[in-house]
Amino acid sequence: MKAKLMTLALASVTLLLLSPEAKADTYLYNFTAYIVPEMGAPYTVNIQFDLTATTLPSSGDVTSFTSVTDPAGGTVSDFQWNSAAGGTCEMGSSSGMGCAGFDNTATGIFTTVFPAGDFLTTGTFTGDDASLTITDLSTVPEPSSLLLLALGLIGLFAPRFGKRCLSPAGLRHTS
Numbered sequence: 001m002k003a004k005l006m007t008l009a010l011a012s013v014t015l016l017l018l019s020p021e022a023k024a025d026t027y028l029y030n031f032t033a034y035i036v037p038e039m040g041a042p043y044t045v046n047i048q049f050d051l052t053a054t055t056l057p058s059s060g061d062v063t064s065f066t067s068v069t070d071p072a073g074g075t076v077s078d079f080q081w082n083s084a085a086g087g088t089c090e091m092g093s094s095s096g097m098g099c100a101g102f103d104n105t106a107t108g109i110f111t112t113v114f115p116a117g118d119f120l121t122t123g124t125f126t127g128d129d130a131s132l133t134i135t136d137l138s139t140v141p142e143p144s145s146l147l148l149l150a151l152g153l154i155g156l157f158a159p160r161f162g163k164r165c166l167s168p169a170g171l172r173h174t175s
Helices: 002-022 143-166
Strands: 025-035 043-053 059-062 067-069 076-082 097-104 108-115 123-126 130-136
Touching: 025 097, 025 108, 043 059, 043 076, 043 097, 108 123, 108 130
Parallel strands: none
Antiparallel strands: 025 043, 025 130, 043 067, 059 076, 076 097, 097 108, 123 130
C-alpha cells in the first residue's frame, strides 16, 4: 500500500517537473496584405499558418502554410515577422518599426511595417498596408490547474491508502 502512495507522490512530482511542457499552445496566424500594384487593380493576399510554442515568438520565419490566397498567382514560399524596432523581414527593415513580409515566386518580395512590439500577444495588429491576427487555438490547461488536479487526486485517495497502511499488517477490520 505504501508503494501505491509513493507511486502517486512520484506521479505528482513528475507532473510538477513537466508542467512547462504542458503549456505549449497552438497559435493561428492570419496575415492579410492589401497590394496596390503600380499598374493593375488592387488585390488582397491572405496567408494562414499554425505555430505551436510555449510563448508567442517575437520573430519567425515560416515556409509551410495551412492556406494561401494570392490572386497574383505564383507560390508564397516564405513568411517572416519581427516585432523588434528595426527588425528585418524579407529583405527589408524600418528604423524604429517592426515588420512582416512574404516572398511570392511570381510577384517577388512584399514587406510592410508595424509598430514595434506588435505580435507579442494575441490580437489583431494593423500596419501600413496589412494586418496580422494571432489567435490562441489551445485548450491545454495551465500548469497551476494541472497541479491543483494532482493535489485533488492525492487528497481523494490518500485517506484510503492511509487506513490500509496504519492497520496491523494492512488487514481490514470487520465488526
